[in-house]
Amino acid sequence: xxxxxxxxxxxxxxxxxxxxxxxxxxxxxxxxxxxxxxxxxxxxxxxxxxxxxxxxxxxxxxxxxxxxxxxxxxxxxxxxxxxxxxxxxxxxxxxxxxxxxxxxxxxxxxxxxxxxxxxxxxxxxxxxxxxxxxxxxxxxxxxxxxxxxxxxxxxxxxxxxxxxxxxxxxxxxxxxxxxxxxxxxxxxxxxxxxxxxxxxxxxxxxxxxxxxxxxxxxxxxxxxxxxxxxxxxxxxxxxxxxxxxxxxxxxxxxxxxxxxxxxxxxxxxxxxxxxxxxxxxxxxxxxxxxxxxxxxxxxxxxxxxxxxxxxxxxxxxxxxxxxxxxxxxxxxxxxxxxxxxxxxxxxxxxxxxxxxxxxxxxxxxxxxxxxxxxxxxxx
Numbered sequence: 122x123x124x125x126x127x128x129x130x131x132x133x134x135x136x137x138x139x140x141x142x143x144x145x146x147x148x149x150x151x152x153x154x155x156x157x158x159x160x161x162x163x164x165x166x167x168x169x170x171x172x173x174x175x176x177x178x179x180x181x182x183x184x185x186x187x188x189x190x191x192x193x194x195x196x197x198x199x200x201x202x203x204x205x206x207x208x209x210x211x212x213x214x215x216x217x218x219x220x221x222x223x224x225x226x227x228x229x230x231x232x233x234x235x236x237x238x239x240x241x242x243x244x245x246x247x248x249x250x251x252x253x254x255x256x257x258x259x260x261x262x263x264x265x266x267x268x269x270x271x272x273x274x275x276x277x278x279x280x281x282x283x284x285x286x287x288x289x290x291x292x293x294x295x296x297x298x299x300x301x302x303x304x305x306x307x308x309x310x311x312x313x314x315x316x317x318x319x320x321x322x323x324x325x326x327x328x329x330x331x332x333x334x335x336x337x338x339x340x341x342x343x344x345x346x347x348x349x350x351x352x353x354x355x356x357x358x359x360x361x362x363x364x365x366x367x368x369x370x371x372x373x374x375x376x377x378x379x380x381x382x383x384x385x386x387x388x389x390x391x392x393x394x395x396x397x398x399x400x401x402x403x404x405x406x407x408x409x410x411x412x413x414x415x416x417x418x419x420x421x422x423x424x425x426x427x428x429x430x431x432x433x434x435x436x437x438x439x440x441x442x443x444x445x446x447x448x449x450x451x452x453x454x455x456x457x458x459x460x461x462x463x464x465x466x467x468x469x470x471x472x473x474x475x476x477x478x479x480x481x482x483x484x485x486x487x488x489x490x491x492x493x494x495x496x497x498x499x500x
């Protein structure tokens with residue numbers, strides 16, 4: 122596996138150099154950048170000329186990861202020349218299907234199952250119910266095929282997210298990358314590091330990913346009581362206080378982050394489902410545990426690589442972690458580097474949701490507020 126990585130920033134241009142060394146040999150180009158840069162399309166046109174035979178797959182972000190550096194308003198380009206791996210991309214727009222579950226089904230059915238090793242997904246971060254998307258994908262894929270990926274971002278603005286798969290970046294798009302080959306080794310892991318506080322509350326009214334009531338009271342009113350002055354900045358400040366959700370006794374809890382609020386309905390919309398009968402608690406940040414969670418996700422990746430060392434690691438971390446860690450944000454990326462080693466090329470982005478099993482043998486789910494890592498190597 123040969124990898125070339127470059128970054129474009131308005132003030133500096135391309136660094137360390139203009140892309141294109143791999144040229145026609147590149148099979149895949151991963152592209153993570155700000156919404157504004159994606160809309161300009163100038164840099165993307167350059168990449169399409171530089172890598173004429175590659176599938177260009179990418180999305181808008183709430184921050185970009187290049188090595189151990191985290192940037193805003195940049196474009197991170199990672200071109201990959203696989204030695205013995207084949208790829209296939211497919212995409213669908215949420216406006217052309219009957220909901221997120223059907224979108225997942227349509228994408229799964231578009232992939233040849235013969236020799237399929239892994240599926241990587243990038244989705245619109247505002248118009249898609251991530252939980253339903255995951256269910257639609259996994260239900261129509263072979264059980265041994267793992268899905269990882271994430272929901273695109275738009276900084277802390279929550280206005281519009283974009284995804285591209287070989288064509289033009291567009292809102293509402295969901296794209297999958299199917300990877301094939303018996304030499305390809307995949308590792309994955311997803312961990313958080315948030316602390317729960319306050320009483321556990323019963324979800325009494327919800328539809329899909331829209332929460333109306335818990336404990337029989339308007340959800341938004343109770344949530345605002347907890348946030349106090351922070352409530353003035355919703356939905357962005359909701360990233361600092363996600364919800365811990367468990368559905369049944371003994372279930373591994375997942376974290377849900379607010380995407381939007383409806384003042385008239387007194388409701389909150391989340392990136393994934395909030396089922397009636399579930400139990401939620403507020404969460405708050407623990408700086409050291411957030412960084413330890415990133416390292417833990419990297420350690421979980423090694424379980425899938427056996428004796429191999431990763432060539433490429435795609436890091437998808439939640440925008441909420443970025444807002445909490447602030448100037449310490451690169452510490453979580455450095456923690457991943459310490460575990461994976463210097464040889465791994467690190468790329469990725471800050472997201473509105475992460476898709477992965479927590480660990481091996483766990484089911485794939487949508488997460489919020491985690492560091493989710495997918496590693497690739499060819500043995």
